Each structure stands twice: as structure tokens, then as C-alpha cells.
Amino acid sequence: MSNLLEVNKVSKHFGDFRALNDVSVSVPEGSIFGLLGPNGAGKTTLIRIVNQITMPDKGTVHLGGELLNQHHIKDIGYLPEERGLYKSMKVGEQALYLAQLKGLSKAEAKKRLNYWFERLEIGDWWNKKIQELSKGMAQKIQFVVTVLHQPKLLIFDEPFSGFDPINANLIKDEILRLREEGATVIFSTHRMESVEELCDDIALINKSNKILDGKLVDIKRAYKSNTFEVGIRAEDKEKLRLELNDKFNVSRAQFKTLDDELKLNIKLDKEDKPNDLLNYLTSRGEVSHFVELIPSVNDIFIQTVKNN
Amino acid sequence: MNHLPLILKREYLTKVRNKSFIIMTFLSPIIFIALIAFVAYLTQLNNDKVRVISVLDESETVQNVFKNTEHTTYNILQGVSLEDAKALVLETEGTGLLHIHQLENKTIDSQHITFYSEEAPSLSLISEIENKVEKRLTNIKLQENGVDVEMINNSKVKITIAQESFEGEKTSKVDSVIKLIFGGAAGYLLFMFIIIYGNMIMRSVIEEKTSRIIEVIISSVKPMQLMLGKILGTSLAGITQVVIWIIFGGILTMVASLVFGVDMAEMQSPQQQAMQQAMENPEVNSQVQNIANAFYHLPLTNLIIAFILFFIGGYLFYSSLYAAIGAAVDNETDTQQFMMPIIMPLILAVYIGFFTVIEDPHGTVSTVFSFIPLTSPVVMLMRIPFGVPIWQQILSLVILIATFIATVWFASKIYRVGILMYGKKPTYKELIKWIKY
Numbered sequence: 017m018s019n020l021l022e023v024n025k026v027s028k029h030f031g032d033f034r035a036l037n038d039v040s041v042s043v044p045e046g047s048i049f050g051l052l053g054p055n056g057a058g059k060t061t062l063i064r065i066v067n068q069i070t071m072p073d074k075g076t077v078h079l080g081g082e083l084l085n086q087h088h089i090k091d092i093g094y095l096p097e098e099r100g101l102y103k104s105m106k107v108g109e110q111a112l113y114l115a116q117l118k119g120l121s122k123a124e125a126k127k128r129l130n131y132w133f134e135r136l137e138i139g140d141w142w143n144k145k146i147q148e149l150s151k152g153m154a155q156k157i158q159f160v161v162t163v164l165h166q167p168k169l170l171i172f173d174e175p176f177s178g179f180d181p182i183n184a185n186l187i188k189d190e191i192l193r194l195r196e197e198g199a200t201v202i203f204s205t206h207r208m209e210s211v212e213e214l215c216d217d218i219a220l221i222n223k224s225n226k227i228l229d230g231k232l233v234d235i236k237r238a239y240k241s242n243t244f245e246v247g248i249r250a251e252d253k254e255k256l257r258l259e260l261n262d263k264f265n266v267s268r269a270q271f272k273t274l275d276d277e278l279k280l281n282i283k284l285d286k287e288d289k290p291n292d293l294l295n296y297l298t299s300r301g302e303v304s305h306f307v308e309l310i311p312s313v314n315d316i317f318i319q320t321v322k323n324n
Numbered sequence: 325m326n327h328l329p330l331i332l333k334r335e336y337l338t339k340v341r342n343k344s345f346i347i348m349t350f351l352s353p354i355i356f357i358a359l360i361a362f363v364a365y366l367t368q369l370n371n372d373k374v375r376v377i378s379v380l381d382e383s384e385t386v387q388n389v390f391k392n393t394e395h396t397t398y399n400i401l402q403g404v405s406l407e408d409a410k411a412l413v414l415e416t417e418g419t420g421l422l423h424i425h426q427l428e429n430k431t432i433d434s435q436h437i438t439f440y441s442e443e444a445p446s447l448s449l450i451s452e453i454e455n456k457v458e459k460r461l462t463n464i465k466l467q468e469n470g471v472d473v474e475m476i477n478n479s480k481v482k483i484t485i486a487q488e489s490f491e492g493e494k495t496s497k498v499d500s501v502i503k504l505i506f507g508g509a510a511g512y513l514l515f516m517f518i519i520i521y522g523n524m525i526m527r528s529v530i531e532e533k534t535s536r537i538i539e540v541i542i543s544s545v546k547p548m549q550l551m552l553g554k555i556l557g558t559s560l561a562g563i564t565q566v567v568i569w570i571i572f573g574g575i576l577t578m579v580a581s582l583v584f585g586v587d588m589a590e591m592q593s594p595q596q597q598a599m600q601q602a603m604e605n606p607e608v609n610s611q612v613q614n615i616a617n618a619f620y621h622l623p624l625t626n627l628i629i630a631f632i633l634f635f636i637g638g639y640l641f642y643s644s645l646y647a648a649i650g651a652a653v654d655n656e657t658d659t660q661q662f663m664m665p666i667i668m669p670l671i672l673a674v675y676i677g678f679f680t681v682i683e684d685p686h687g688t689v690s691t692v693f694s695f696i697p698l699t700s701p702v703v704m705l706m707r708i709p710f711g712v713p714i715w716q717q718i719l720s721l722v723i724l725i726a727t728f729i730a731t732v733w734f735a736s737k738i739y740r741v742g743i744l745m746y747g748k749k750p751t752y753k754e755l756i757k758w759i760k761y
Contacts, residue, residue, distance in 0.1 A: 067543040094543045100536030105338065113334050117327055117544040161540070 018081075020045040020169060020200045021066065026075030028061055035061040037224040038075070043169075043202060043217070048195055050215035050232075051204040052313075054321055057221045059204045060097065063171055066202075067094050080168065090119040093167035097174045097204075099158055101146045108142035111161050118165040125164065132160045136186070151178050159187055163194060170194065173204045188214070208314040220317065222324050232313070239311045239319075243283045244290060245269055247305025248297055253278045256300055264293075277304055327545045328553050335528065335557025340564060349565050353573040361580050375449070376418040380409045382426030389460045410440060420445055422453060432461060503709035504682055510631050510705040511677045514638055515670055521562040521639075522646035522666075526659065528554055529650025529743070538743045547740040548732070555643045623711060630708050633721055638701025641728040642666065648735035651742035673699035677706035685710035695720050697727035 021043040028036040036058045043049045053059050064070045066077060068084060077084040079091060102110055108129065115125035133139040136156055146154055155178045163170060172191070176184045188210070195201055203215060211218065219229035228235065246269070250256040256278055260266055265283040273279070278301075284293060290308065297303050311319075339345055378399040381387035390398035399418065401409050406423055413421045420441030424432060437457065439445065463473050487499075529551075532538045541550060649662040676699065680689045685707050694704040694712070700720050708717070 069539070069542050089544055092543070094540070096539040096543070098536045098539055100540075102338070102531075102537055103535050104342070113330070114540065114544070116330055117541065158540075 018045055019043060020080055021202075022076075022078040023062065023066070024076045024078070026062070026065060026072045026077065028058075028065065028070065028072050034224050036065075036072070039221065039224075039226045040075075041219050041226065041229065043200060045200055046195065046198065047216045048191075048201045048203060048214050050211040050218035050313075051202055051221070052211065052218055052317060053221035058224045059221055060173065062221070063094070063096075063173060063202070063204060066169075066171065067092060090165055091168045093118075093162040093165065093170045095158060095162040095170075095172045095175055097177075099155075101154055101158065103147040104145055106142070107144050107146065107149070107157055110146065111157060111164070114161045115164050118167075120165050128164050129160070132164065136160065152180060152183055155179055156183065156187075159190070163190075163199075167199065169200050169202065171202045171204070174206070175203070176205070176207060176210060208312065208317060211313045215313075218313070220320055222321050225324075227324050228316075228320050235316060236310055239316050240309070241283060241311075242286065242288070243281050243309040244293065245271060245305065245307045245309055246280050246282055246297060246303070247271070247273055247277045248280075248301045248303050249275065249277045250301035259300070263296075271305070273305060275304065279305075281309065326549070328549050328556075331545065331550060331553025332557040332560070335554050336560050339524065339528075339558060339561035345561070345565070349568050350572065353569050353576055357573060357576045357580055376416070377453075378409060378413050378418050378421045379424075380404065380406065380421060381424045383424055383432060385432070385464060386424055386457055386460050389456045413440070414442070419449075500710075506627065507681065507706035507709045508678065510627075510635075510708075511674065511702040514635050514701055514705060515674050517562060517566075517635075518639055518642045518670060519667075521558055522643050524562070525554055525558045525643050526646040526650035527656065528558060529647050529739075530653065530656060530659075533651075533654060533743060542743065547743065548736045551644070551647050551732075551736055551739050555640065555647060559639065559643070623708070626714075626717075627708055630717055631705060634701045634705050634724070637721060637724040637728060641697060641701070641724060641731055642670070644728070644731045644735040648731075648738040648742070651735075651739040653742075669698035670702070673702035677703050681706045681710075686712075691716070695723055697724045700724055 019042045021041070023039060023041040025038050025040055026036055027034075027038055039058070039062060041051075041062070051059050051062070061070065065072050066079075066084070068086070068089070079088050082088070105113075111129050112122060112125050115129070116122060120128070130139075133142065138153070138156060141149065141153070141157070146157070149157070159175070162172075170191075175187060175191070179187060191201060191214070203211065205211060215232055217230065218232055218235065220227050248256070257266075257280070260280065260282070265285075267281045267283070269279040269281040271279060282293065284290065294303065294306060297306070373395075375396045376399060377390075377396060378401055379387050379390055380401045384402075387400050390400065392398055401412070404412070409421055409423070412418075420439055423438045423440065425436040439450065439453070466473055466476070532541065645666055649659055649666070652662065653659050673693065676689065676693050680687065680693075681703065684690060690703060690707055693699045694707050694716070701724065704712070704717065704720050
């Protein structure tokens, strides 16, 4: 699969402050891409460069193989973290205006808006003013406006903030559906569970530098330590613990079960086979729990940022 | 993509549909007209009251000059003592009592004349009486010294100097006044327009920041387009408002004068009456002729073209500054520190216009300030009726437009950076840094 977005060695300074330093990011077409990083790392600056709000000092950005230019505005849908709508303007009018700014004709915009309003069951909001809506309701409008012009690239900065779980789920499903229809999605978020759930690829930016990127599965594979979480029932738990302690690299485990069994984390060497461990364990007692420990995005995030 | 018309339309419609805008558009002329009508009514009320002044002239030399007028009735008392006269005036609630002492073989002077009243009389009343007494006493003295008063009156000469330029253009004093009114009105109109609608532009920029919609918008349009759209849209709304004010105000004036029977033109009654009296006088007829001539002499074509150009230039120049301020701050209270440098030159321009240009329209001060772009729109508009060489007008306009382009560039820099900055009140130093970004 080719890359829809190619950010190549981009640097950006604000006065003496270095916001981005030689950052390169590739976003594969049709993927959901997680752009991660602590606060102030430079994510928003990078997103603003892709949206042509700010210009990079150095480096290039290509969208669909073309150097970024004014015509790409209609190919990108951007939901910024700092978002809002004109408070005293009516919902429908405002959505029409924003859609037309993205290059849609008025008639086309109206048609698509009707479709979306019906889909999200917000049709009767058309003549309400934004200030009459709740924050979550306004966010829905904002989402519709972002995706209305069917852009190739969707950029969401903290898309779920302000939504209740039900609406967050609704929006999540819509994002997945848009991806199926061919859109590429960039996520910038601190909510690691949604990254875990949605993202195929990630890039981690810290202190203006990209410190990690790639397919999420590859990264997890690289970060896993061949450790297994084990629960085993035995008559003499203490004796078994000592025995396993001699034979393997064992540490204390934290997980919840119904019974009071022996819980351990067992780290294997690279050449050891999990099956051999399992066979050994079954010969010592009844195995109730056997799971390979895969690092969560959260763990990877914290570990990498701390080591950096 | 050119979104300017779209942005302009939205700005215009939002402004025009705004409730407070609509209310102000229709309420302002009503309040204004009501105020004028009220003042006119009060003036009439005052004028309708007839003053009764009793005169006790013991010398019996002056009393004949007091003739009843529409607003004043003179009550000549004879053969009563001062105390009785006072009591009488008090009893009849008269305005006051003028008392002239009887003195033998001595001419009357200030020491012998006293005006008694319950409340302090108006200045105009006292000077009116003083005038009458003075005139009479002067005549008496002249006669005593053997001078023929008739002869003096006949020897008086009145002069109006005819003015003519070297090119043969005839002007008069009236011309200058008319020019002043024209120039002053044009300059003042621009001043008001900038202050009212410049502020509106600034608020509209701030609104986009506080509602946090700016980043959404700015990912679709260039800041320059957004800024221009705002300035133009708001200006059109402003023009709409002014036009409605004029039309609506005109209608209201007509209705008000019909309903209340108050002739608005009669408000300045004393002056008006003087005018009317003068009208019957052939001498003053030429005065009217002069006014007509003055209009005719005004460089009208030049005035209209220059008004349009300088108005647009000056307004756009200042609005881009207002837009930049709006972008630089987070809320309206923070705008104060940046407003001063904008308001000061504007006020300076109006002062120069009203004091220096009147005194010497082509002097160094007036000329210099009609080239400096911060003051040139107002000062030049005030100078033009007095005849400014075309090359000066063009030069001033070129400087203004060049500065306008520079300001837009500068403002859009601040705008571009400022609209995405939140939470912090910028200093001038930071603003300069933003321009370098």
C-alpha cells in the first residue's frame, strides 16, 4: 500500500523555540494512524503544517504524491483540539458556510448535510443556534462538518473529548465506516485505549523529535519481553513457587481471578518455547491462566518517553 | 480558491441580522430626533414666555427707548417711590425692575442704574437693556456737546471686501464658512465611521478566537482573505446602517414636524429670526446670493472623488489595524493598551482639522499632516474644499495606499500568528516577534 501522506524532514521554529526537529512521518493510505506524544511535543504544530496553517521552516510535505498546495484543502478534513462554532449562528446555516469554504457547492452541501443529520438523528437542530445546544451536541455538528466534503485525509485531534460514552462510540463507528469507504485517518490523542482499539500505525513524538513509528503490531512485537502471565493451582503453593523460582526467571504478577491460585510472571529466554513451559506447568498442577504479556500502547508510550 | 465573497456575505449577514445592530439602526434615529424635538420644544416653551419688566425712570430721559416686543413687555412706572415699585413688581410677579435715579445737573452713568429682580436675570436680557440705555445716553451726550446725531448716522459706511484669486475666481467670507462645513463634515464622518465600525471588526475577530472556531476556518481559508472579508463585510453593514439612518431619520423628521407642529428649522429661533428680518433687507439678499455662489465655487467633483478615495483608503487602513489588535488579544478588556496608538492620531487629525486647517488651510502644519497616513484622510478631506493642488492629493493618496498595503501585510502577520494564540496577553515586544515568524 502506498503512503497518502509523506512528511519529510520537517523542522519548525517559533523564535527560539524549536517545535519540530527533522520529523519524518509516513501515513499509509487507508490506515488509521495514531500520532502520539506528551503535551507540548509538537503534534499540533505538525498537524497545522499538514493543514497549511503554518509553513515549515525546512522539509517537505506530500499528499497523494503531490507537494502540498492550496488545492489540498478540500482533500483534508480537520477537527482541531481547540474547536468551536459561531455561537449565534444557526446550525444549518453554519454547516453550509463551513462546507462551502471547503469547496462544496451550496446544493451539494445541503444534500449531504440532510443525509448526515438524518443519520445522526439531529435533523431537528437545523434552525437552532449553537448556543442553544449542549457541548456534546455541538461536537456532533463539528464532526459532521469535518467529514462532509469527503476528504481523503481526516485529521482528528482528541476527537472523543466532550462526548459521553454512547456518543463517543457512535463517532468511533462512523470513523471506522469512513475508513472502510476509503478515507485515511490520523488520530492525535492521549486516550491510549482508543489508539489500541483503532490504530494500525503509530508515530510517537517527544520534545520535537519523532522517537518511534511503524505498524502497531511490529512495535508491540519489538517491545514484548517473552513474558507469560501464569495462574496455577497446586496443593503447596509455596513449594511450587520456590521450584519455579529456581528453574525460570520469575516475578510477582498482578491479575484478578476467582480462586486463590499461585500467580506469577515468567520470563522466557529468546530460544525457549512457550509450549515447553506450558507442558512443564501442567505436570506440576492445574493451569488456570496462561497469557503472553503484550505491552499496551500505554506501556510503550510511558517507557519510550521516559527513556528518551 | 477564492472564498472572499462567501466570507464577506457571512460577515455582512451576521452583522445585519444581529439583534443589537437592528435595534441600534432603528432606535438611534428615533432617539436622536426625539432629542432634537424635545430641545426644540423646550426652546419654544422658553420663547413663548413673555417677560414683564417695570421701568422706573426718575429722570424721564431714557424710558422712551423701551418699546414692547413679542417676548418682552415694558411697564413704564411714573410718580411712585422705589419701595412701592419693588412691591408692585413682586406682587405682579414681574421679571424685574429697572430703576434710574433722578440726579440734578448731573449726567447719568452706571452708578445710577440698578436692575432689581428676584432671580438673577439672563445675560442676554441685561445686555439688551444695557445696549438700549447706552445708545440713548450716547445720543443725549452728543446732542449736549452740539453734535448732530443725524449727521453721524448718515456718515456711517459699511464695507464687505470682495475677494478674488489671481485666476479670477471670486470668493467671499461665506465661501470659507461653507468650505469649512463641508470639509469638517467629511473629516468628522470618517472619524466616526472608523471608530464605530473599526471596533465592530475588532470584536468580530475576537469572537472567532473566543468561540475557538478560528482553527477550523483557518484550515480552509487564508488569513488574509478572512481579514479582508471581515473588513469589507463589516463596512458594508456599516454603510447599510448609515443609509438607513439617513432615510429613516429624514422620514422621522418629516413626521415629527408634522405631528408636533415643531418646525425643526426654527430651532435656532433667535438666529433664524435675525435671518428672516435680514431677508427683507436687500443688503442681506446678496448674502444669500453669496451662499449660493459659495456652493457653486466649491470644487465639487474633486471633493466627491477625493471624499470617496480618502474615505475608503483611510477606513481600510485603520480597520486593518483594528483587525490586527483583535487578533493579538484574547478578550475586549485586553484591547485597551493597543487602542491608544490608534485613537490618538485620529483625535489629533480631527483637532488639526478644526483648529489649524481653519486658521491656515495651506500652512506647514496642515500640509504636513495631510501627508502623514495616520492623519492624512481626515486632514486632507478638510483641506480639499479650500483647493488643494491635484499633485498633493495624489501624492497623499499614494502614500496612504502604500501604507495601507504595508499595514495589511503587517496586520495579517500578527493576525496569522495571533489568532492561534490563546491565554496570554501579548506585549509590543512579542508582537514584533510575531511579525518575524
